[in-house]
Amino acid sequence: MAELTVAIVADDLTGAMDAAAPFARRSARTSVVIALEHLADVIAQGNLPDVLAINTESRHLPAEQAARRVAEAFESLLPFAPHILFKKVDSTLRGNVVAECLAARRSSGRGLLVCPAVPAQGRTLRDGQIHVHGEPLAASDYGRDARSAPPAEPLAVLFARQGLDIPVMREGGAGEAPDVIADAVDDADLQRLARALLESPQRWLAVGAAGLTEALAGCLFPAGFASASTIPPLENLLIAVGSRCDLARRQVARLCEACPGFSIIHAMENDMARHGPARQQLIIPERRSSTRFTAEQVARGMAYCVQALLEEKSGQAYMLFLTGGDTAMAVMARLSVRQVELAGEWAPGVAWGWLDGDRHRPVMTKAGGFGDEALLMRLGQASTTRG
Structure with a gap:
């Protein structure tokens, strides 16, 4: 039976993508299964990649x-003897972090080594507590998440509440305890x-986010590196920003200011008929941020618009850029995608x-809270220049 170098289990799609991407960037064969229900079919195809990530x-x-x-998910992956088992969790602890980690621990029989820090994105772990750009998690923008507000307590308290005492290591390394929370x-x-x-x-069962997978990828695949020049041309670009976090809104504003040629479609306002023929399209939920629609409704509306635009432009290759895990998942489900073959x-x-x-169907994904304010602007300018 084929063996995996790294197996990653993530709780959402953009998390699975960004956790696996550092391996692909170093030329490891990497695939992301967009939903647990597709895993058996993907495995049945044979020719497993070096790195396989699954979105539960x-x-x-x-x-x-x-x-x-x-x-x-873990029980399905263990027969392939992964060298590294990785439970990807949100770097701001949204979701069922403790319940999922304990389930993974039971299934794998391994101790937890927990470190969800992503210093490159401003997320650090001090004394077992997440900080975002130096600010305690509970006081940050993520502490007000509309759908899944994170906990305010340190990780050790969260695990102890569920019956597992885990020490916090503040000196680097993993220590000798059976389970460890490691500051970074x-x-x-x-x-x-x-x-x-x-x-x-x-x-160990590694528990973390893209920061730790970046470090692991550098150790496991030190020689390979795919340059940004391998990205397909961006002449036709469709950006869908479903995330309603503050950073995503600022990124959209910078894009619109710098690239006025983008055709803007408001998914929740039924204005598909008013969009122009531009090669650069931007889909956002509404003209003004509101709470009229649930996250699920926004994701469905965004997915409908993406599918309609791609069908209308059948025969033209578009780079699809999806921001927000719910939106990315809804779009791929509507397009009947089973997996994404990652390039970097x-x-x-x-x-x-x-x-x-399919080399004619490129896609980019980003969690709503990742990147600097000018990220979408740079993407839009690259598309305008090439177009």
């Missing part, structure tokens, strides 16, 4: 149901942690690849 789409489920889906305030901390993981890979990253936190491996 469990972030917003009840905790018990989320735990069952995570356990099923910079990339050097993550690199030390990655080396500790690789010294005893069968001992356009920018930190921006994964890209091909829908079902």
Whole structure:
């Protein structure tokens, strides 16, 4: 039976994509299965990649149901003897972090090594507590998440509440305890942690986000590196921003200011008929931010618009850029996608690849809160220049 180098189980699609992307960027064969229900079909195709990530789409489920889906994912992957088992969690602890980690721990029989820090995106772990750009998580924008507000307590308290006492390591490395929460305030901390993981890979179930997978990828695949020049041309670009977080709104504003040629479609206002013929299209939920629609309604509306535009432009190759995990999942489900063959990253936190491996169907994804304010502007300017 084929063996996997790395198996990643994530609770949402953009998380699976950005956690796997560092391996693809270093030329490891990498695939993301967009939903647990497609895993058996993907495995049946044979020719497993070096790195396989699975989206359990469990972030917003009840905790018990989320735990069952995570356990099923790990039980499906264990027969392929992954060298590294990785439970991807949200870097701001949204979702069922503890319930899913405990289910993964039971299924794998390994101890937890927990470090969800992504210093490159301003997320650090100090004394077992997440900080975002130096601010405690509860006081940040993410503490007001519309659908899945994160907990305010340190990780050790959250695990202890569910019966598992985990010490916090503040000196780097993994320590001797059976389960560990490891502080990380910079990339050097993550690199030390990655080396500790690789010294005893069968001992640990790594728990973290793209920061830790970046460090692991550098250790496992040090020679390969795919340059940004391999990204397909951006003459035709369709950006769908379903995330309603503050950063995503600022990114959209900078894009619109710098690239006035974009045709803007408001998915929740039924104005599809008013969009222009531009090669650069931007889909956002509404003209003004509101809470009239639930996250699920916005995701469905965004997916409908994306599908309608792609069908209208059948025969033209479009780079599809999806922001927000709910939107990315809804779009891919509506397009009947089973997996994404990853090629790498356009920018930190921006994964890209091909829908079902089709080189005529490129896609980029980004979590709503990732990137700087000018990220979409740079993408739009690259598209305008090439067009």
